[in-house]
Amino acid sequence: MKKFPxxxxxxxxxxxxxxxxxxxxxxxxxSLVSADENLEAAWAExxxxxxxxxxxxxxxxxxxxxxASHESDVFxxxxxxxxxxxxxxxxSDEILNDPxxxxxxxxxxxxLGSSLQRLLAVSENYPELKANENFLALQDxxxxxxxxxxxxxxxxxxxAKVYNKIVRAFPSNIIANMSGFEKKSYFTASAQAQTAPKVxx
Numbered sequence: 001m002k003k004f005p006x007x008x009x010x011x012x013x014x015x016x017x018x019x020x021x022x023x024x025x026x027x028x029x030x031s032l033v034s035a036d037e038n039l040e041a042a043w044a045e046x047x048x049x050x051x052x053x054x055x056x057x058x059x060x061x062x063x064x065x066x067x068a069s070h071e072s073d074v075f076x077x078x079x080x081x082x083x084x085x086x087x088x089x090x091x092s093d094e095i096l097n098d099p100x101x102x103x104x105x106x107x108x109x110x111x112l113g114s115s116l117q118r119l120l121a122v123s124e125n126y127p128e129l130k131a132n133e134n135f136l137a138l139q140d141x142x143x144x145x146x147x148x149x150x151x152x153x154x155x156x157x158x159x160a161k162v163y164n165k166i167v168r169a170f171p172s173n174i175i176a177n178m179s180g181f182e183k184k185s186y187f188t189a190s191a192q193a194q195t196a197p198k199v200x201x
Contacts, residue, residue, distance in 0.1 A: 025175055035166050060119065061079070061119065097184075
C-alpha cells in the first residue's frame with residue numbers, strides 16, 4: 001500500500017482547519033445578522049407605536065380644549081412635547097448605535113408621555129368632558145397606545161439582550177468586532193419612575 005507524503009497530509013490538515021474556521025465564521029456572522037434584523041424589527045415596532053400615540057394627540061387636545069379652554073399652559077406643554085417628539089419619530093436606525101442619541105430619544109418620548117398624563121389629569125376637573133363620547137374613545141385609544149408602547153419597548157429590550165449577548169460572548173465577539181457589530185442600548189424606566197410617588201389621604 002502506497003503511503004501519502006507528509007506534505008500532502010499537512011495540506012489536508014490545513015484545509016480542514018481553514019474550512020472549520022470559515023464554517024464557524026459563517027455561522028456566527030449569520031447569527032449576528034439574524035439578531036440584528038430581529039432588533040431592527042423590534043425598533044420599527046417601537047417607532048410605529050410612538051407614531052400611533054403622536055397621531056392621537058391633536059384630536060385629544062382639541063377635544064379637551066373645547067371643554068377646558070383656560071388650561072392653556074397644559075396645552076402649550078403638550079404641543080411643545082409633541083413638537084419635540086414629532087422630529088424624533090422617524091429616525092434612522094443609526095440611533096441604535098449611538099447611546100447618547102438613544103437616551104435623548106427616550107427622554108423626549110418620556111416628556112411627551114408626562115405631558116399627556118397632565119392633560120388627562122386636567123380632564124378630571126371637567127365632568128362634562130368625562131362624559132364626552134369622543135373624549136372617552138380617545139382616552140381609551142391613548143391608553144391602548146401606551147400599553148402597546150410598553151409591550152414594544154419590552155420586546156425591543158428582549159431582542160437587544162439576545163443581540164448583545166452574541167456581540168459580547170466569546171468567540172463571537174471577535175467576529176462582531178471585525179464586522180462592525182456594536183452593543184445596543186436598552187430602554188430604561190424614566191427618571192420620574194425612579195422616585196416613589198407621595199400618597200396623601
